[in-house]
Structures are given as C-alpha cells and as structure tokens.
Amino acid sequence: MKDLPKQQWHHLAEEDVYNALKTDHQTGLTSSEVSERLSIFGENAISAQKPISPFKRFILQFHNPLIYILLVATLVTFFLKEYIDSAVIFGVVIINAIIGYLQEAKAEDAINSLKRMMSASASVIRDGKKVSIEATQLVPGDLVLLASGDKVPADMRLVKCRDMQIDESALTGESVAVQKECTLLEQDTVLGDRVNMAFAGTLVTYGGGMGIVTATGDDTETGKIADMISQAVSLDTPLTQKIHAFSKILLYVILGLAVITFAVGLLHGQDWVSTFMAAVALAVAAIPEGLPAVVTITLAIGVRRMALRNAIVRKLPAVETLGSTTIICSDKTGTLTENQMTVQKIFAGDQEYDLSGSGYQPEGEIKNGQGETLADLPEGLRLCLLAGTISNDSQLLQENGLWKVQGDPTEGALIASAVKAGLAQEEQMQAYPRLDVIPFESDRQYMATLHQFDAEQNIIFLKGSLEQTLIRCRDALDQQGNSLALDRDKITQTAERFAAMGLRVLCIAMQKVPKDEQTFERFQQQEAAEQLTFIGLQAMIDPPRAEAIRAVNTCQKAGIAVKMITGDHALTARAIAEQIGINNPDPSADQHRVLTGKELAELSDHELLAEVEKVSVFARVAPEQKLKLVTALQAKKHVVAMTGDGVNDAPALKKADIGVAMGIAGTEVSKEAADMILTDDNFATIEGAVEEGRNVFDNLLKFITWILPTNMGQGMVIMVAILIGASLPVLPVQALWLNMTTAVFLGLMLAFEPREPGIMKRMPRDPNSPILSKEMVGRILSVSTLLLIGAFGLFKWALINGETEEVARTLAVTLFVVVQSVFLFNCRSLSVSLFKTPIFSNPWIWGGVGAMLVAQLLFIYTPVMNTLFQSAPLELAHWGMMLAYGVLVLFLVEIEKGIWRGIKARRSA
Incomplete structure (x- = not known):
C-alpha cells in the first residue's frame, strides 16, 4: 500500500476500486491491515499549520518605516531629556502594535476549523463486523456506512446508494443537495459532477449507502483546501503598500535634510553640538508622529460605520481596500440570490402562468x-398546485419572522406556490389523506403518492423529471380539468424554454384509481405503461435578491467589474447573471459567455490571463480554480474582492486582496480565512462597504494632505534658520507640541468627515498610482511655503521690534496652529469648494478647533506651560496679525482648488 497510486476513483469500476485498495467486498479490512495502513497514511486528520509565536507576531508589528521614524523620535526626545514627550510617542507606537496584533489574520485558525469539520465517529465494516470507530482511525480501503444526517468522514468511492443525497455546498458551491449514483463516470468529470463520490466534511441529507475510503486527512479534497489556505499568500493592501512606500520616501527625505542641515551648519563655522541639535530639531519637526495613530483610528471609525451596515471587519486595512477594489468576484447562492428556491413559471391546462413573490x-x-391576476383558480392549475403540495415530504416553517424549509428546497418551493393560490399544505393533507408512497430514487427519477380523493376514487400524484414522467402519460388536462389530447412536443418545448431560462423543471402527473386500491401494487406492476394524465410543469429557480440587482448596477457604474464564480450549473448561472445585470466592462466581449470549470482546466496560464477579463460568469468551478482565477486577476493588476461561504472558498478568500465571508450561511473555515464578514449574507452590503471604504481613503488622503505642510513647514523654517545662521524659530519640544496636539485635536477630526456626493460615480483608483497626486503635492508645497513665509517672517518681525525670543517663537508656533486650523476647513474636500461644503455636516471639526484653541491658550498663558515649552504670553495685536494671515491662506488655497477644477473640466471636455 505504500505505493498506492493517485487514481481517478470516479473513473474506475467498483471491482477495480476494491482491487486497487485491496479490500474484501463483504468483510472489509482486518485489524492487522488497519494497523499497517495507519502507520503508512497516518490518522484521518488535517495537519495543523505551525503557528507564528505570539511574541514574533507582536514584534513584526514594528516592521514598518513609519514606526522606525517614531522609534527614532522616541530616542531623540529621550536624549533631549524630554521624558514626557518620549513616553507619549512610544505610547503611540505600542498602541499601534497592539491593535495590529489583535486584528491580524490567523491562517492556523482556518485550518483548525477545517479539522473540526471532520466527523467525530464513523460506522465501518471491519473483520466482517459493523463497528463504530473514531473518524481519525479511518484508513484507505475501509468500508464506511452512511445514513441520513451523517457527516462524511473521509473521501470515498460509493459502491451502494439508496436514494442518497449529499449537501456538498460547503465544498463545491452547489446550491442543492446532489443525488448520488453508483455509476462509472468519465475521466474528465469535474468535482461537482462526481456523483459516485462522497467527500469529507459534506453532509448526507437523505437516504444512505456505503463507500470505500479513497483518501484520508491531508489527501482529502478538504485537506487539499487546507494546504491551499496555508500556502496562499496574503497580499499587502493598496493602503499599506502606499503607506510603506510613502514612509520610506519620508524617512529618506527627513534624514537627508537633517544631514544637509548639519553639514551646512558646520560649513558656516557653527558649533557642532548646537548644529547637531538643530539637525535633530529638524528631524523631530518633520516627523509626522500622529500619522500611524490617525491612520489606525480612521480605519477603526470605518470599521464601526461598516458594522452598522452589516459588515464586520476582521482586519483594519480591509476597510480601505474595499474602496480601491476594481473587481468583485461573488459567489451566487445566498449572496446574489435568496438561497431559497421559488416557482416562477407554471404550465398547466395548456396555459402558462407567472408567479410573483x-x-x-x-x-x-x-x-x-x-x-392578469387570477380571480378564480382553473381546475387544471389547482390540481397541479395540489399535487405539488401534498405529494411532498417537506414543510415550510416560520422562525423569527423568516420562512424556512424543513426538507428539500425544491419541495419547499412547491408548497409556497400552492399557498399563493390559497392551498395551505396542512389543510390539503387533511382533505386528501396519504395512503401510500413511492419515495424518490435516482434510477426512477420520480416520487409518487396515493391519496383518498372522493367517495368513488383514490388518486395517484406523481412528480419527477420530464423524461421519466412524460413517457408514462397517455393524456392531459385542460383548464377545466377535462381530458385533453397529449401534445408531447409542446410540453417538451415549453420545458426546454424554461430550462434555457435557468429554471429547474418538475413534471407533474396523476391517475385516478378505484377506491379499493390502497397501495401502489397494481401501479408498480404496470409502471412502464402509459397510464397517467399529465397535469403540468412547475419551474423554479433560486431568484436574485432585488437589492443585489441595485448593488451590482451601482458597482458597475462605479467602474467595479462584478464576476460570478459559482459551483452551480452554467445555464442557471447565466440566467441569474442576466437577471442581475452582470455585464462585462469590455463591450467587445461576449456578454453572455459562461466559462465552465472543465473549460478552465483546459486553458494554459497564458490563455487564462487572456480570458479572465473577458468573462463575467464562471460555473462548475473547483476550489483550486477559484484560487487560480483570483491569482490571474491580480496578475492583471486588479484589486480583487472575493466573496464566499464554503470550505471551497477559503483559499481564494485568503489570497484575494480582500476576502468577504458570509455570516449566516458561511462555514467557520471561510470566516477565519476572510478579512470581512457580512452578517446578512447580502451582496448589497458589499456595495455599502465599498462606499465606506472609498470614504475612508478619502479621509486618510485629506489628513495626509493636511498634516504634511505642518511638518514640511516646520522643517523648512528650521532649515532656513540654519542656512542664514539665525536662531531657531521653533524648538524641538515646541515641534513635538505642535505635531501631537494638532494631529489629535485637528487632523483626527477629518476621520469623521461624511461621504462626499457622487463617491460611487467615480472610477476606482489606479492601484499603481502614488498615494498623492500632482495636485496634492502642489498644495502641500504651496501651503508649506506659506507657513514658512508666515512663521519665519513673524518670528523675525518680532525680534526686530524688540520682542524676546520666547515671544517670537510663541508667535511662530501659534501661527502654525492658526494656519492649520483654517487649512483644516480647506481639506474637508480636496476638490469641492469650501463654500459649497455644508458648514455643519461634520460637527467634530468645530469641536476639534475649539479644543485646539483651549490647548494653545494654555500653551501661551499658563506659567507651567511657559516653563515646559519656553513659550510666552502674546498681545491682542499679535492675534489679529495671525488671524489675518490665516484667512489669506484659506482664500489662496480655495483659488488654487478652483484652478485645478478648471483644468480637470477642460481635460474631460
């Protein structure tokens, strides 16, 4: 058994499977054979990924250029004996690391969830006896007995099937339970169509049977998914990529300016100690200490807002990533659709009907x-609906205001359609008591029930596939319930038309029999004969959510392509895509093309890259193909959001730029692998999250555009002072006061800025574009220059007019505060005029300016602050000059914004 070949088990005859696995048909494996195979294959359990130690995970939170800058600032301020400032900055670093540690995804949790999916016990035949064992003790070759309600404990080839149905939605994405058959399949049969196989972690919902174990533990399809989860690399988000790149540039610029400042001071013959301290002052002034904290807080605010919109974020950067998404790959069942089968078409009495709801x-x-809405129910239609609701083993139940089916989803749809016509199932069951039943079997493809009908007759109702039902019919019913010649061609064409619409079609027939017939004995003797009367067709589908249709439309208008990747059949997937309005952004591509898993398997990597953007619907897709599709889209430079709820989705969820799991129908595995969880399993929530994500990035960009002129202006003021050999207008401790207080009281208020109008009409940001546009860089430079002119000019003016250095420096520092306060209002929108922005739409701005004013008054007028920061009281005239300069800056920035709006308008014309 050591060299057990990798077999296409679904393609082998049963006898060949027994031979390959060296298993006896009747007695199964012996105890000695089990021991030997356990030593070879190991236990039937998924290997846990070796976790990163908590300490290492925490230390990795400091691996960031901005954090390096903050750590340098901590050391510098400590060296300057500014212990309080040093402690504050280091506190920011620690808080940032703790939040990152708590939010970081843990792949080992996803794999542990997979381990929990394995069944706790299994019924097997060993040494000729039926025994119950721990599922971990299963080995290849074991004969396993399966019954309704069992969780399949390992991958197995089925050798006995008794009306067996297995829910494989968690593995394949198939929306309804799969009818299993012990038949030989073609070699290239895709995973979702391997009806002669049962897979670990899936659930037997009906019937039973027996299978031979073909794979255990890591070798199962579920185990392969666990391996893909552990290997899938979680990419940096667009935000973290840009912040890293921006931080590195900032680090080099600050260090470069500090070195230049030190060298120039020495060339001017200044004392090296004072020159070094000036260079340190420049570095401290230019470091945006508040940036990491504000980034984290802004993302956290986005998390809170998204939670109110039914989206729970597990990783902070995921908030922003949604805002830069260019493609959303969505599962179909339950996300775009209701995950509830609904009858939409009925053909009965030679007439066609539409059902709403x-x-x-x-x-x-x-x-x-x-x-026209029916006032009266024609007899032919009534019998069709009656048959659907009483030849039925399921029930509709209402729980917490929601209707659910107990049993088969298809039968639930038939019950609901009858209720819409006033035929309540319980009442009809009492009116027509059941006498006998022939349960559904895959080789028979129908279910039949015998009922009391009237004083003279009983009645047989039969529902099943069109092929197996129609061949047993001899006539049909008209609208009044009278006999009508059977038009097989018309019925077949109608059924085919329904199927082409993605509908699942059930054929319904009946036969009235003498009152003395209380069983199906006579019917079964003549089963193949044409003895039934055709009643009608009921055609159903899992319908699209109305809100999903609107959300997809909004996303597509926002330049976000929506692709459906599902395990369902191609016809159904295409029908739903057309109803929802999923379009390909490439108008030259076939808008109705569906690419199946089988076709995907035949494409080379190069061919896949050429096709992946041209197709919007992928059907019958295997788990590894979902991962492959996400990887291909990322290779085309797309920012990919992937939704899913099953085990099969977990690797792709982890690989995607943002993985979105379903909170209601989702497995624990998919939730652990995802960045975000939808509590309502609704695609419309993703659209809301994208909107929120765009707003988060807007607000971060506003903050960066606002904060950098402060740091750059301080650096320029200090550098100019060094170049001309003047006293420093801003001391290092004053720079720290400016950076920390303004970031908290002023800049942080931009995180609460509401969404700008038309945010979902913009195209997604180019993932390759820099974090700051030319417009923003120009604005930062211009405001920095204005700060340099104002602060240095006011500093020199004060000294010329006989003021002390303390007063002059206090003027320079306070001018920074005034200009930053008015510039804050400019930054509420980076393009729209301040005068068109609702003045009280963000009350936090006013609160922040008020708090900053109080803090600055304390800085200026309290003795203790004068001692700590070498500040001094100012006169009323000083305030007048500073406020006037602040208003000038406000209007100059608005003029510059207007010029850029004009340039953009001309470009788009």
Missing part, C-alpha cells in the same frame, strides 16, 4: 399569459 415567503400572485 420571492423565496419561501408564501406571498405573491399568480397571473395568466396576459398579465
């Missing part, structure tokens, strides 16, 4: 071909 909610209307 959605899901299992028993509300809606039945309309005829002319679109």
